[in-house]
Amino acid sequence: DQQVKQNSPSLSVQEGRISILNCDYTNSMFDYFLWYKKYPAEGPTFLISISSIKDKNEDGRFTVFLNKSAKHLSLHIVPSQPGDSAVYFCAASANYGQNFVFGPGTRLSVLP
Amino acid sequence: GAVVSQHPSWVICKSGTSVKIECRSLDFQATTMFWYRQFPKQSLMLMATSNEGSKATYEQGVEKDKFLINHASLTLSTLTVTSAHPEDSSFYICSASLRQGYEQYFGPGTRLTVT
Numbered sequence: 001d002q003q004v005k006q007n008s009p010s011l012s013v014q015e016g017r018i019s020i021l022n023c024d025y026t027n028s029m030f031d032y033f034l035w036y037k038k039y040p041a042e043g044p045t046f047l048i049s050i051s052s053i054k055d056k057n058e059d060g061r062f063t064v065f066l067n068k069s070a071k072h073l074s075l076h077i078v079p080s081q082p083g084d085s086a087v088y089f090c091a092a093s094a095n096y097g098q099n100f101v102f103g104p105g106t107r108l109s110v111l112p
Numbered sequence: 113g114a115v116v117s118q119h120p121s122w123v124i125c126k127s128g129t130s131v132k133i134e135c136r137s138l139d140f141q142a143t144t145m146f147w148y149r150q151f152p153k154q155s156l157m158l159m160a161t162s163n164e165g166s167k168a169t170y171e172q173g174v175e176k177d178k179f180l181i182n183h184a185s186l187t188l189s190t191l192t193v194t195s196a197h198p199e200d201s202s203f204y205i206c207s208a209s210l211r212q213g214y215e216q217y218f219g220p221g222t223r224l225t226v227t
Contacts (some may be wrong), residue, residue, distance in 0.1 A: 034215065043116075043205045043218035044156070089155065100146075100216065104155040 003027045004092050006103040013110050019077040021106050023090030026071065030092040034100065035064060035075045037086045044089060048075070080110045114140050116208050118219035125196055125226055132192045133222045135206030141186035142208030146216060147179075150203045162189050196226040 005024045013019045021035075031052040036044035050057040050064045050073065057064050063076045077084055087107050091100040115138040125131050135145055144163050148156040160176075162168040162183035170176045178200075180192040189208075193200055203223050207216035 036218075041203070041221065041223065043118075043207075043221045046215050046217065049215060099158065099161060101158075102156045 002104070003030075004090055004101050004103040006088075006090055006106045008106050009104070010107040010109070013080045013108065015082055015110055015112050016079045019075075019080045019084065019108055019110065021075040021077075021088050021090075021108065023073045023075075023103055024071060025073075025092050027092070027094060027101075028071065029094040030101075031095070032093045033064070033066065033073055034091045034093075035062070036089045036091060036102075037084075038089060038105070039086050047088075077108075080108075082110050082112050084108060085110050114208070114210060114217040116142075116206065116217050116219040118204075118206055118222050120222060121220060122223040123225070125224070127197055127226055128195055130192055130194045131196055131224060132190055133204055133206075133224075135189045135191070135208070135219050137187045137208040137217070140208075140210055142189075142210065143186065144209045145183055145189040146207045146209075147181060147189075147191050148205045148207065150205060150221075156205065159191075193224065196224070198226045200224065201226045 034049045035047040038044040048059050048062045048064050050066050055066050066073045087105040089105045090103040093100045117136045119134045147159045159174045160168045160170045162181050164183050164186050168181035183189040205221040207218045
């Protein structure tokens with residue numbers, strides 16, 4: 001049973017518009033969440049994190065929203081750029097930073 | 113930012129041989145390092161967690177005798193794939209955690225091909 005789900009395997013967005021990537025989780029013990037970006041044949045790159053005591057965290061063009069009651073988080077990228085085209089992984093941890101569980105990823109394509 | 117390196121970046125080996133992959137944190141001390149495996153078009157799968165100076169904790173279904181992990185220092189962890197088989201061909205990625213931080217910083221990955 002997948003504890004972290006990213007139900008959209010792919011997403012296409014026009015350059016300059018907003019990209020919204022969604023992530024759902026089932027384990028109510030998760031208290032720390034991260035988003036990673038991954039290019040082919042490279043390791044993931046950390047983007048942004050959020051702990052369960054917050055419902056929003058912003059860093060430049062990236063904003064993560066957490067809805068604990070719905071067990072849902074989302075990553076907003078605005079404005080989207082062609083260089084944002086990559087696979088985005090949502091990851092969750094039940095003990096503040098150890099043993100992350102990764103979602104299956106969403107491939108984002110930003111079209112010029 | 114924190115930098116993690118892996119060596120080699122790719123390796124081809126014959127079936128039955130062993131391969132060692134190194135993971136180094138270049139500018140910070142990592143008490144905890146993680147090893148992941150990624151199959152094509154699939155998510156990262158945590159294989160094991162290693163803490164400096166102690167035995168690695170393996171995830172369910174990962175053979176500890178096949179995937180030997182050593183975390184001998186605060187900046188180096190190694191993964192040895194013993195008696196490799198073609199089904200071990202995969203992309204192996206390590207990550208490291210800062211002492212006081214929550215984020216994991218990932219290495220660039222190692223592509224292993226077993227022929």
